[in-house]
Amino acid sequence: MIVGVDVGTSVTKASLLGRDGSARVTRSTRSTLHRSPGGRVEQDLDEVVDSVISVVRSVAAEADVPVQALAITGQGDGLWLRDAAGRQVGPGLSWLDARAAPVLDRWEARGVLREVHALTGSGMFPGSAAPLLAHVAEHEPERLARAEVAGYCVDAIVQRLTGRITVDASDASQPFLDVPTRTYSTAALRACGLAEFRGLLAEPAPPGELFALDARSAAQLGLPAGLPVSAGPFDLPACAFGSGTRDLGDGALVIGTTLGCQVLGDQVTIDPAGDAAGMWLATPSPDRVLRVMPAMVGTANLDWGLRMVGASVADLEDLLAASPPGAGGVAALSFLSSSGERAPFVEPRASGQFTGLSLDTSPADLVRALCEAVAYAARHNLEAAGLTGEVAACGGGARSASWSRIFASVLGRPLHVPKEEGVGARGAAMTAWDSLGEPVDREEWATARHVVEPDPAVAEFYERGYRAYLESIERARPVWRSGGGVTR
Incomplete structure (x- = not known):
């Protein structure tokens, strides 16, 4: 058995996982996102670590056989500054944080975004590590003077539990890593004006590689000291592998807070003239990479839409049934994040819209239009990432049968949805068993999924809707760039 932990943006989950990929027991607890003016979104590292201790201790107590390892995954991007002992140097800056948008504006104007993309294949958005690091260097240099490590959520937790300063290559990939060599690009750091902070980046x-649980943390977790600890990959690639992505060209769709769209490949191909969006991620397999297009808003769109019409997630199936495909003529663009959009294009000032409204528009039409827009965004991103194979889907949105059918029909191909919900923890556990030299049967894991088929007639309708969606984006981008009434 392995204890898999997924430290999400606001929820931490732990599962006791068997070698067949099934969860014997799962526990979860919430942690706090602290929002403040200026688009600031922060987390307290102590609270996040406490959330890990709470859920791991709870599931470990249920184990009736020895636990082989602790496997950790969690949210990526952001900036988590720590000292040599793993204590936070100021709160962790979430990937949702928008304070560094002005940095991106300057970098775009000077060609920095395109230069870094040409070097590493990584696009940047306000909540990625590079602009956040530049913002802190400009406005809070004393924090960097006190920090020993500029890292991410997963490696911050690993440092606290094992005393080791490290980072998984998937986290390090964005944006400074040359993924094929797994070494940092000095040229990319220099382009961002951050070369002097190279020493804060863990190798x-x-x-x-496995780490060892230290005695103090072992006592807190109820696990033996020295237990192997596997660190990563972070949640997007962990979800891809945990949901059954295994062949070249296969895609994974994470319908969560982020709309994570990924395609498995075997080489990095960078188009210097292309839109500087998305990222290439190193994976636990040296001969495999992931092309990732992580759109900013997934289920957060749905949550917002339901609030606007006075409904809840429990009402979603009825609302989608009450509005036909095309939402009674209502169409939406789903760019509601305060950080704009980062994939498959970068527009820090992107904003949402509804068109086709009338006095006949119903609450169900608004919700369906938003759900269709998110599905169109998924197709846009997966196609940009090079999808050719099957698509696995996971995350909270995949639990809706009706929304899953919309995704399948928009994509024009079946969705393979894992029966186990905690696919991030599964992906982390799969990686841990590989590191232990006891790989699991990936074919067996992939059979534990149900298939959502597209409706051919609806798919034909959505083909036209998708073309209209792309045209709407092209009309909106000049408006966003000019300010368009949106101030951020």
Whole structure:
């Protein structure tokens, strides 16, 4: 058995996982997102670590056989500054944080975004590490003077539990890593004006490296000291592998807070003339990479839409049934994040819209239009990432049968949805078993999924809707760039 932990943006989950990929027991607890003016979104590292201790201790107590390892995954991007002992140097800056948008504006004007993309294949958005690091260097230099590590959520937790300063190559990939060599690009750091902070970046752990749980943390978790700890990959790639992505060209769709769209490949191909969006991620397998297009808003769109019409997630199936495909003529663009959009294009000032409204528009039409827009965004991103194979889907949105059918029909291909919900923890556990030299049967794991088929007639309708969606984006982008009445 392995204890898999997924430290999400606001929820931490732990599962006791068997080698067949099934969860024997799962526990979860919430942590706090602290929002303040200026688009600031922060987290307290102590609270996040406490959330890990709470859920791991709870599931470990249920184990009736020895636990082989602790496997950790969690949210990526953001900036988590720590000292040599793993204590936070100021709160963790979430990937949702928008304070560094002006940095991106300057970098775009000077060609920095395109230069870094040409070097590493990584696009940037306000909540990624590079602009956040530049913002802190400009406005809070004393924090960097006190920090020993500029890292991410997963490696911050690993440092607290094991005393080791490390980072998984998937986290390090964005934006400074040359993924094929797994070494940092000095040229990318220099382009961002951050070369002087190279010493704050931990060296990526080699594939298969395990760490050891220290005595103090072991006592808190109810696990033996010295237990192997696997760190990563972070949640997007962990979800891809945990949901059954295994063949070249296969895609994974994470319908969560982020709309994570990923395609598995075997080489990094960078188009210097292309839109500087998305990222290439190193994976636990040295001969495999993920092309990732992580759109900013997924289920957060749905939550907002339901609030606007006075409904809840429990009402979603009825609302979608009450409005036909096309939402009674209502169409939406789903760019509601305060940080704009980062994939498959970068527009920090992107904003949402509804068109086709009338006095006949119903609450169900508004919700369906938003759900269709998110599905169109998924197709846009997966196509940009090079999808050719099957698509696995996971995350909270995949639990809706009606929304899943919309995604399948928009994509024009079946969705393979894992029966186990905690796919991030599964992906982390799969990686841990590989590192232990006891790989699991990936074919067996992939059979534990149900298939959502597209409706051919609806798929034909959505094909036209998708073309209209792309045209709407092209009309909106000049408006966003000019300010368009939106101030951020």
